[in-house]
Amino acid sequence: MSFKWVLQYRYLVIAGCLVLVALAAAGNQHLRFNPDLRSLYDQQHPIVQQLAMVEEEFSKRDQIIVVLSVERGTVYQADVVELIQILTDQAWQLPYASRVDSITNFQYTFADGDDLIVSDLVPAGEYDNQEILQRLQHVAETDPALQRVVVSSAGDVTAVNISFQAESHQKLMAAMPEFVGAASALVTELAERYPQVNFMLSGNHAVNSAIQAYAQKDSSQLIPLMLLIMALILLVLLRSIYACFACVVVVIATGASTMGIFGWLRLETEIVSIIAPIVVMTLAVADTVHVVNGAIQGRSNGLAQWDSILNSLALNFQPIFLTSLATVFGVITFSFTDFPPLRKLAVIIAVGVTIAFVLSVTLLPALLSLRPLKQRQNAKPGPVLVWLAGLSTNHAKTIALCCIPLAALVFWLAPQNVMDESPRVFFEEQTPERQVNDFVEAKLAGLVSTEIAIYSDGPDSVMDPDFLNTVDRFVNYLRERGDITHVASITDTLKRLNRSLHGDDEQYYRLPESRELAAQYLLLYELSLPAGMELTHQLNIDKSATLVSAMRASATAEAAVRLNAETRNWFEREAPELRVAVTGVGQSSSELAYTYLIPSMLRGGAIAILTVCLILLFALRSVRLGLLGMLATCFPIAVGYAGWAIHSGILGFAVSAVAGICLGVVVDFSIHFLSKYRMAKVKGHTTVQAIEFAYDKVSRAIWITMIVLVSGFWVLTRSDIGLNSDLGLLTGFVILLSALFNLLVLPALLVLFDTKTMEGSAA
Secondary structure, three states: OOOHHHHHOHHHHHHHHHHHHHHHHHHHHHOEEOOOHHHHOOOOOHHHHHHHHHHHHOOOOEEEEEEEEEOOOOOOOHHHHHHHHHHHHHHOOOOOEEEEEOOOOOEEEEEEOOEEEEEEOOOOOOOOOHHHHHHHHHHHHHOOOOEOOOEOOOOOEEEEEEEEOOOOHHHHHHOHHHHHHHHHHHHHHHHHHOOOEEEEEEOHHHHHHHHHHHHHHHHHHHHHHHHHHHHHHHHHHHOOHHHHHHHHHHHHHHHHHHHHHHHHOOOEEOOOHHHHHHHHHHHHHHHHHHHHHHHHHHHHOOOOHHHHHHHHHHHHHHHHHHHHHHHHHHHHHHHHOOOHHHHHHHHHHHHHHHHHHHHHHOHHHHHHOOOOOOOOHHHOOOHHHHHHHHHHHHOHHHHHHHHHHHHHHHHHHHHHOEEOOOHHHHEOOOOHHHHHHHHHHHHOOOOOEEEEEEEOOOOOHHHOHHHHHHHHHHHHHHHHOOOEEEEEOHHHHHHHHHHHOOOOOHHHOOOOOOHHHHHHHHHHHHHHOOOOOOOOOOEOOOOOEEEEEEEEOOOOHHHHHHHHHHHHHHHHHHOOOOEEEEEOHHHHHHHHHHHHHHHHHHHHHHHHHHHHHHHHHHHHOOHHHHHHHHHHHHHHHHHHHHHHHHHOOEEOHHHHOHHHHHHHHHHHHHHHHHHHHHHHHHOOOOHHHHHHHHHHHHHHHHHHHHHHHHHHHHHHHHOOEHHHHHHHHHHHHHHHHHHHHHHHHHHHHHHHHOOOOOEOOEO
């Protein structure tokens, strides 16, 4: 394929490319980030639809949790109780606030003759009444509705839960910056007035807001940092300011135009797809380095400017095309998942890789032709690469033998990774949000709630004694489990009412004996509740179902799936006539990740690797070389996952995505090396001579690409979002392993297993 037209019409090519890039890049102004973690999942999936159905029946509890920790004493001190009252009262005034729960406004019940009295546990202004403070401590330490979820066992930590509602979830998310900002301002003000108390914000709205802030930080800081690091490395390794400039132009143009196209389509980015520009631009580096390095080598060999550029394009066009094709096949396997952001990420990367390929064979050579490339000796492999080449060919058997125990270790370690997805991984350990989450899990019941909706057979059937006793037995079963830290149920409220209406006699802390009595108690209680404190979070409108909330100590996906299965087994055994729905935002997310997302990504990765291997067999037109190329592609990825088993052992969806993301780069190294090797073999060179030829043509480009890409992906480890950090760390590690395998192990295997001469196009 002739590329003379690119150089002959270079000004027209440059102008055309830049105009198209500018038009596409203008769409970046329309990109919007969606911080809502619910958007990560397919809204049509049965698990998500079940969550929506239960939330429609019962009041949804989207919250900000203000955690208060006292440095000395307990939260039952007068000054701390005063603070809690003030915070509770002012929290009601926050935009979109629909409910506030704290130890001071807990609805305390007692009987006054034949009347049921319902009031705040600490009436307004009574924070310094010692009798009330003693009652507060007694109730907080004994009532199951408060234990660990609102106040810690030691009494040194308490939580104020603020719920928010709007006409729709979309409107609430749009208003999130407003009410989260107002809540933060309120906490800041109170923290100045009460320095003896530590204030922390948590809850799903605080998490969503933090994710949005960190994602914007990644976009505004990590991308410029990545570009700066890549440019400096390219400048040092290429030793050509103009060649480095041309590469950076293509890389930036690729990232800007790719994201701009999706901006024009009005697509939102999320916590996962926000990394797309970094992935696309780092992958674009591989194409540009091969073209530029080939042109510099041509000049070093005495070729004229144009001839060196055209020769580089002729040598690298097919490998770059095959690498781009392999990358597209690799990431497109994300389309097999029930995870919309990954499907979106796959399309973005596929489009970006295509744009990178087109710009690398048009804009880049046109730019290179504008200024003369100096003849440099540094275009040849350096001492390290020469040493690697000699080591590989002279000690082939030793290297191959060393790989055997490594392979055995890999086959043992890689399966040790456990499929899981914990909400804790959204933030790195050094972030305040992660520290608050860990603190809440240690001191309180935690942040991950599983909601179990239990349906009876008709209106008001929840009041049936048999139904209530079944629910109570189930609640006791949950409380006896070691992984459940708190359970909230309507049965606790009915027991408390029954006790209050019998003169607070502890013997009557049990469920009412008749349906009529239970209904009467509940009616009296509901009529006495203040606005906003209704029981709609535990009972649906026609009282045909109740919602039991269980807080889990273990927030892992495996634990969530196990809880669902064991809950259903309990009802099948104890009450098969009742219908149950096990759901909740955290519960549903964990089940989706564990049951559908991670397995489908692993299957997709296997399909991608198989597809790429078939491309290698076709491209190299040699079964022997194709099999070696397959090994060079698969082995570094396998070693990477084995290393991950040592580092973490948790196989979440970000780590599962690494195989598809880095597959194109991994196969880039093997395609370029083996294609040049095959070219020499076809010309009649011996195996060692062909290896030396391949080393001369591509080793330096592989080395430069590896350094630049590893640096680029390891920039992601600076992200405060755990998913991005994990993805960047493992991807960079796999790319490093791939470069070392192709420059050290692959030549050794060629020496051992490809000793025959090659004529024409046959092996």
